[in-house]
Amino acid sequence: MTASPAPAAAALTTRAQEVSSRIVDDILTLVRQETSSYDPPGLAAGLDLLRELTVQRLGQPDHEHRHPGGECGDTLTLTYAGTGTGAGPGAGHVLLVGHYDTVWPTGTLAGWEQPGPSDDGRDRLSGPGIFDMKTGLAQGIWALKLARESGAPVPTVTFLFNGDEEIGSLSSRPVIEEAAQKADVTLVLEPSAHGAVKTARKGTGIFQVTATGVEAHAGLAPQDGASAITALSEFVVAAAKVAAPDRGTTINTGLFRGGSAINVVAGQATAGVDIRVSSEAEQDRVDEELDAIKVSDPRVRIEIDHAWNRPPMTLNAASAPLLALAREVALEQGRDSLPDTAVGGASDANFVAALGLPVLCGMGAVGDGAHAQGEFIYPDTVAAQTGLVAGLLGRLARPLRG
Incomplete structure (x- = not known):
């Protein structure tokens, strides 16, 4: 038996459902701009597009910095100050991390085919990088948009977009570590594991x-x-x-x-x-x-x-309360549960966990096929995943840790 949805979480999810077609449009906009890890011009154009999309949805950031990546894609940080009673001294600060580079060589999009429905009849959307992880990027932007529009307090949010995750975050690692140390919690918008958040990685x-x-x-x-x-x-x-x-x-x-x-x-x-x-x-x-x-x-x-x-990532002591809070939000949404899991892949969450800081990974897409031809998302999950992050932001208007 599930708990009755709290009005705030339920309302955010309902609103996300109402605008889910617009979120999907933004996802596809990002997918159409190819951003191979080894294509500097494509990465630069992709980051420009991502910044433009963020500003369209959220307005101009209160602070931004573009960190040159050298042979890698640049890393962009955009900070939006908290609102309402959560702003000011003692306000929460959330870092949302997502990479915009993909494993796919430039030119892959031209020959990409859309899959039919899944065996259970669900629609699927496919494209190079749609699952890993351009859907997560769009959902994160919309999560803050919906949280702010709800009128409830929201924390200060810093987006960190890096263009070298698929090749080891060679230039962005120090930027990620510094940003995580300044924030109260970090949410990594990598794809979920069939809806489960990722709390352990190799x-x-x-x-x-x-x-x-x-x-x-x-x-x-x-x-x-x-x-x-x-x-x-x-x-x-x-x-x-x-x-x-x-x-x-x-x-x-x-x-x-x-x-x-x-x-x-x-x-x-x-x-x-x-x-x-x-x-x-x-x-x-x-x-x-x-x-x-x-x-x-x-x-x-x-x-x-x-x-x-x-380094290996495990569910550290700092992250356990964050997972519990995410589960509370999921229950308020009307979900039966929010499972967590260990996976073989690594992400930028590994760096944050190794610092002993609170982090959850896998807050993004629901689908399958990372790094495989035909990777896809289920568009009917976009609203729920966006609502989950939006609801969690609302609960983090005050710091999670001391």
């Missing part, structure tokens, strides 16, 4: 492995060569055996390059290895065991760049 490593061998003519003097490709292949096979799925540790070599010509024993080869771990103990074990791998030809030198990108 840590990630993006390792580069380089093999340096000895070049030689493949026909005249192959014995004089030491193949970097052969040695690195041995390493990759051995590295895969370091994985321990039962402990949450996976290892995937996703990129492999090497050699200079087909008739030359390869003198150089590189591999990009994605590593996911659930604990710091596993991180230490992986480091040790990868370093211990030996290849059969001692003339080949193996060098490993141990680049741990994101």
Whole structure:
């Protein structure tokens, strides 16, 4: 049996339903601007569009700053001061985080096909980045709009839009960490896990492995060569055996390059290895065991760049009250429950959780297919997800933590 919906939460959800077609229009506007992580001009245009859309819905921010990303997309922060009795000293401050870059190369949109209804007859909308995570961006903007229009107090809200999350948040990480330390709580607008919020995520490593061998003519003097490709292949096979799925540790070599010509024993080869771990103990074990791998030809030198990108995320003590508050809002909306879950993917929430600060992730889209052709959202969930964030903002008009 569910609790009776409180007027504020119920009203916000009802209002979100009334304007859901406009929210969907904004989602599709963002999707039509392709923003590959490796396309600086596309990223710049996408961030300009995102800022324009935010200003259209919320007006000019009280403060904004565009942090240059170098080879990555820029990071934009837009702050809107709290309203009503929640403003001023002692007011709450919420950080809403979302990335606008996608994994899809520029030009993907032209050949993208829309799926039919799901097996249970529900409509689906698809597009590059619609699930991960342009829907979350639009829902976050509308959540603040609806919360403000309700007339109830709302906290100061800072939007942080970054364009390098899919490649490790290489330039935006310090901006995220600084902004999170200034806020009371952080909500990350990544897609949900079939409606569940994400309170635990694996840590990630993006390792580069380089093999340096000895070049030689493949026909005249192959014995004089030491193949970097052969040695690195041995390493990759051995590295895969370091994985321990039962402990949450996976290892995937996703990129492999090497050699200079087909008739030359390869003198150089590189591999990009994605590593996911659930604990710091596993991180230490992986480091040790990868370093211990030996290849059969001692003339080949193996060098490993141990680049741990994101620490593991767990539901820390600071985040537990935030999850409880989100569940209260969900019940007030009329939902039966708001489950939470652990997932294998990482996000910018990992950085915030590692600082011991309150954070919830997965506050965005409901759908499926992240990083897969045909990723989609269920448009009939847009109102409820927007209403959830709007209702939570209303409950955070005063600080959650001391």
